[in-house]
């Protein structure tokens with residue numbers, strides 16, 4: 001317990017682990033980018049265009065414009081989560097990549113941090129490519145979007161750290177099914193991506209407040225529409241605190257798991 | 261300056277209840293090849309894992325390059341190369357990339373890393389495979405690549421956990437030859453093995469380990485002299501004639517041992533044994549020089565390990 005609360009010692013060498021992942025990703029980045037883009041665009045077309053005939057404007061936005069900012073963040077969540085569950089778990093257990101690295105000057109903490117950084121980068125990239133489609137499509141247009149990369153990065157770190165905690169406990173791949181069906185999917189549907197949380201019972205809203213994606217979506221919608229208020233700062237603070245705590249814990253848990 | 265490269269005293273390792281290494285002492289001098297010999301489960305890998313800074317100690321003291329392992333793991337790891345017992349090459353990378361990416365972990369600049377990768381691939385005769393994927397390599401090629409990878413940082417100390425297990429004689433001899441070359445160029449080697457031929461061929465000094473303890477220590481020659489006589493005769497047990505044969509060996513200095521259906525006779529008076537057994541020509545036997553394997557079996561027993 002004590003060890004879990006100790007501040008992890010992470011130095012610049014975490015970046016070497018990030019580079020290792022980048023090198024492997026560069027081999028198939030085209031397929032990866034198309035994959036990142038395809039799903040959110042399908043959602044936009046199916047829900048945004050398909051449903052918009054039946055749904056009135058929400059908060060003064062056409063439905064497709066309403067869901068677009070949230071879908072960017074959901075994509076960031078999915079990419080970071082996938083990378084730091086299945087990806088990280090494969091490197092840690094099946095491939096023993098972590099074992100090979102920690103007999104070099106790169107420490108266990110740096111390996112975990114490097115993988116979190118990498119997961120965050122994938123999340124960041126997923127959101128950015130969608131933004132690059134939304135802007136010319138006319139679904140997002142506000143100078144506040146210049147802050148979007150910062151939001152994507154923080155979101156990436158947040159979801160990567162969270163997932164890494166799960167990976168530290170996972171005895172097998174099957175275990176991730178719990179995380180996806182009990183945490184990731186509910187978050188996807190109840191974080192205000194598809195409808196305002198105000199339409200839900202109070203207790204659901206309370207639960208939603210504890211979901212990281214809720215705060216990311218709030219900020220994203222604010223930036224995309226230019227409807228920015230001070231409450232977004234609170235969302236940002238929530239994310240920052242959560243991310244630091246989750247990252248801290250994830251690194252210590254991975255260390256604890258790997259030490260034999 | 262005369263600090264040994266590795267100095268372990270009272271080294272212990274416990275895994276939740278199971279004591280894998282029970283307080284062992286050993287030293288490895290600069291430039292020597294040191295071997296840990298032991299049956300399955302003896303604690304060889306556990307010991308090496310501690311030396312690599314991979315596993316924390318449960319007790320005792322361990323200094324590598326004169327530095328305490330728990331205080332200076334990074335400094336130590338930077339000067340050490342590791343060939344693990346189990347393959348952990350990076351399957352997402354090609355053969356050449358495995359070396360170049362590994363070099364990066366040691367802060368070796370990109371250009372230099374690429375140069376070393378090419379040189380090392382040549383060294384282990386894998387230049388042709390440079391752009392192949394790891395899963396396409398044979399077991400022996402993977403092993404050679406692991407050796408090459410352990411050398412990217414030009415280590416002063418190389419740790420090899422069963423470097424040749426599962427290899428064919430060609431690959432084994434190639435690796436031995438490379439390891440001898442490394443020793444000549446000044447590196448210190450520490451290896452584990454249960455191949456006695458390997459221990460005899462490579463090690464200046466070795467310890468025989470079992471159940472987490474060191475049973476004896478010395479050069480292969482010293483161990484032979486200490487524990488077994490020069491010659492071994494192996495007879496198939498059974499029958500009246502064999503009993504007669506054995507009784508006519510009385511007076512010869514010998515030690516005998518029965519294991520399963522074989523009787524082993526260890527002696528320095530081989531000529532005398534041969535002379536006296538000449539009239540028992542119908543009884544088949546084998547006569548050979550005693551090897552480290554005989555020492556090993558004598559010290560660790562003949563029962564199978566689970």
Ligand SMILES: Nc1ncnc2c1ncn2[C@@H]1O[C@H](COP(=O)(O)OP(=O)(O)OP(=O)(O)O)[C@@H](O)[C@H]1O
Nearest residue numbers: 260275278280298299300301302303304305306307
């Ligand atoms: N991570 C671990 N957790 C629990 N017990 C372990 C662990 N690693 C090794 N052991 C136990 O410690 C003992 C020593 O194992 P070790 O791997 O050091 O043996 P070894 O001499 O390398 O054997 P081999 O020749 O089979 O490789 C064994 O009883 C083994 O079951």
Ligand SMILES: [Mg+2]
Nearest residue numbers: 304305306345
């Ligand atoms: Mg072993």
